[in-house]
Amino acid sequence: MKATKDILQIWRKFNDFPMETITKAWYSQISLDNKQRTVELMKLHREKYGTSGNCFDLAIWLIDEFRKNDLNCYAIFTPHSHVAVVVANEEGSTYLCDLGDQWIEPILIDRQHEEYTEEFLEGFFPGSKIRMNVQSNHLVVTYRRPNGKDSKQRFDLTPISDDELLAAGEKTQRKLITPLVEKRLFLVDQVAHWEFDNYKSFTSYKTGREKEIELGSMEEWANRISRKSGINEEIVLKALKVYSK
Template identity: 70%
Template sequence: MKASQSVIDIWKRFDDFPMETLTKAWYSQIASVNKQRTVDLMKLHREEYGTSGNCFDLAIWLINEFRENKLQAYAVFTPHFHVAVVVIDDEGYKYLCDLGDQWVQPILIDREHEEYTEEFVEGFFPGAQIKLTTQLENLIVTYRRPSGKESNQSFNLTPVSDSELIAAGEKTQRNITSPLVEKRLFMDDQVGHWEFDNYKSFISRNTGREIEDQLSGIEEWANRISRVSGINEAVVLRALEVYSR
């Protein structure tokens, strides 16, 4: 179920990228017209401030990297306005790549491949086993946590055009409701998942979830988020200020 090396090589360029909705709040105070950033601007912001972006930013950037390396790639949507990427490797097989949900690695979605399975597998999503189910043009992903709790997510595998992707990105960049940061933690024996959501933070591991100490004030949260995510603390603080209005 693992991707071919040509896909993995591109994917691993994003190992240290968090998924975060802080940049769009910060950038909303700068951009006067277009809120969806170009890849060149995203690269500049990452170099200067350590930012990455939300699922649309990451999908647009990842597609660009695949295409620059001669691999066909396109976006796919969920019914809940989440976006991931499908890439086709040198042998013509398709893989789902979801940086927005901080997957550990891409996963094979081609039923014709001899390695394809719809059993639960490990090593693709931090702190959970996953199982795929294909139904016509829909892909259903089932997540099973260490507690045994299961949840599902559905992807429509119909390719999204570049223009549709940018338009949807523009829409979501203008939706500033609550701050969220997710970051993969590469440990010796596993990949964990750190999350900041609604002024709570926790780490998910193969053994379960660990709740971190509660903080008081956005200054303290900005410091913690910056230390884990690598995003400039002043940018984090400015974003939290925008969300707190």
């Protein structure tokens, strides 16, 4: 179920990228026109401020990298405005690539492939086992947490055009609800998952979730988020102030 080398060498360029809604709040105060950034602008912001972006930013950027390496790919949506990428390797086998949910690595979604299985698997998603169920026009992913609790996510496998993707990205970038940051932590024995969600933070390990001490000020939160994510602390603080309004 693991992706082939041609896909992994592109995917791993994003290993240190968090998924975050910090950037869109900060950028909303800068751009009066388009809110969905170009790949060139995303690269500039990452170099200067350590930002990355939300699931739309990451999907658009990943698609650009795949296409530069002559790999066919396209975006797919869930019913709840989440976006991921489907890419085909040189042999034509297809894989799900979901940077927005901070998967550890891509996973096979080709039912005809001899390696395809619908058993629960480890090593693809931080702190959870996952099971794939691919149908003709949709994909259901089941996540099993260490406490045995299951949750599901459904993707429509209909390819999304570039124009549709950019339009949906623009719409999403204009919605400022709550600040969210997720970051994979590549440890010696596992890949854990750190998350900040509306002034609570925790890390998910193979053994379960560990909550962090809640902080008392926006400045303290900005410092913690910056240390965990690599995003410039001043940018984080500006974004938190936007959300607070």
